[in-house]
Amino acid sequence: MHYIAKETRYDTMKYNRCGKWGLKLPAVSLGLWHNFGGIDTLENGREILHRAFDLGITHFDLANNYGPPPGSAEENFGKILKQDFRAYRDELIISSKAGYDMWPGPYGEWGSRKYLLASLDQSLKRMGLEYVDIFYSHRPDPDTPLEETMMALDRAVRSGKALYVGISNYPAEMAKEASQILKELGTPCLIHQPKYSMFVRWVEDELLDVLEEEGIGCIPFSPLAQGLLTNKYLHGISEGSRAAREVFLKKADVDSAHDKIVKLNEIAMQRGQSLAQMALAWVLKDKRITSVLIGASSVGQINDNVESLKKVEFSDEELKLIEGIIN
Numbered sequence: 001m002h003y004i005a006k007e008t009r010y011d012t013m014k015y016n017r018c019g020k021w022g023l024k025l026p027a028v029s030l031g032l033w034h035n036f037g038g039i040d041t042l043e044n045g046r047e048i049l050h051r052a053f054d055l056g057i058t059h060f061d062l063a064n065n066y067g068p069p070p071g072s073a074e075e076n077f078g079k080i081l082k083q084d085f086r087a088y089r090d091e092l093i094i095s096s097k098a099g100y101d102m103w104p105g106p107y108g109e110w111g112s113r114k115y116l117l118a119s120l121d122q123s124l125k126r127m128g129l130e131y132v133d134i135f136y137s138h139r140p141d142p143d144t145p146l147e148e149t150m151m152a153l154d155r156a157v158r159s160g161k162a163l164y165v166g167i168s169n170y171p172a173e174m175a176k177e178a179s180q181i182l183k184e185l186g187t188p189c190l191i192h193q194p195k196y197s198m199f200v201r202w203v204e205d206e207l208l209d210v211l212e213e214e215g216i217g218c219i220p221f222s223p224l225a226q227g228l229l230t231n232k233y234l235h236g237i238s239e240g241s242r243a244a245r246e247v248f249l250k251k252a253d254v255d256s257a258h259d260k261i262v263k264l265n266e267i268a269m270q271r272g273q274s275l276a277q278m279a280l281a282w283v284l285k286d287k288r289i290t291s292v293l294i295g296a297s298s299v300g301q302i303n304d305n306v307e308s309l310k311k312v313e314f315s316d317e318e319l320k321l322i323e324g325i326i327n
């Protein structure tokens with residue numbers, strides 16, 4: 001099948017400015033952490049990417065280690081890009097990251113210049129790209145001076161291999177320091193990628209204020225708490241779901257969240273939304289959030305999640321009820 005993107009792809013998606021910068025990201029972005037690896041069906045991933053782009057999702061997020069096996073999500077994405085998206089490269093924002101364990105020895109993880117720049121070269125090769133739009137330090141490194149990690153990001157941009165840089169999983173204080181170093185280097189930080197959902201709220205303490213002050217965008221990952229905040233686990237754990245695989249999401253996580261999920265689902269139904277739609281709208285209600293970074297294992301999930309944009313407002317009463325459940 002030859003893919004041609006729908007002409008209507010920009011009709012309904014909302015695009016938000018990334019912090020104070022010129023780049024806009026779709027309110028819903030798609031990550032390829034799961035469902036695009038060597039163990040997954042390439043054709044399913046391909047259909048998901050087609051549908052996403054047809055709905056205006058212009059941003060696809062990867063990392064060196066996505067798979068499994070590590071690297072295979074970038075390889076598969078590279079194949080699909082070559083086959084279907086070659087004509088649309090300038091309509092896409094493609095990100096990758098380095099930080100987690102990728103190859104043996106002392107240079108295969110964390111935040112050294114040696115690791116980050118070698119990893120970026122590997123990612124570009126796997127995806128068949130000349131540059132990524134955003135290159136991230138995937139996690140802070142307690143043993144490498146922050147200057148070294150930020151200098152490596154700066155180098156990535158100066159060498160033409162990345163257009164922008166970002167940081168992920170950095171606590172507030174460190175994010176501020178990183179931003180200041182990057183500013184001095186002349187390659188300002190575009191975006192921060194933290195974990196944030198109704199169930200994981202650490203960013204509300206300080207990080208979002210720091211990002212606003214520094215003019216940095218925010219793209220929360222796992223806004224659906226890996227599927228907990230959807231109708232997926234309302235009636236148990238279905239075969240093939242992430243929790244059934246017991247790797248990143250455990251059956252025990254489902255058990256402990258179950259009562260909250262049932263109550264939140266009732267509010268979502270009263271709003272005329274699915275639970276996934278309400279969970280995404282809840283994250284997007286804060287104007288400091290640029291985009292929600294979802295995952296999906298089917299085209300149906302993409303459809304469901306993008307529909308969240310039809311209703312992102314909450315009444316005070318709804319917010320109070322939700323707070324009573326998640327707090």
Ligand SMILES: NC(=O)c1ccc[n+]([C@@H]2O[C@H](COP(=O)([O-])OP(=O)(O)OC[C@H]3O[C@@H](n4cnc5c(N)ncnc54)[C@H](OP(=O)(O)O)[C@@H]3O)[C@@H](O)[C@H]2O)c1
Binds near residue numbers: 061138223300
């Ligand atoms: N920077 C970091 O350290 C970091 C860490 C984690 C993730 N990320 C990024 O964030 C992206 C998203 O993470 P995530 O996959 O955990 O996000 P998520 O959106 O919280 O969870 C996605 C999973 O939820 C389920 N789901 C999604 N929509 C659904 C719907 N409408 N109805 C029912 N179930 C639905 C699917 O589970 P099933 O597969 O079980 O169907 C899907 O795989 C990743 O791909 C990656 O790009 C970054």
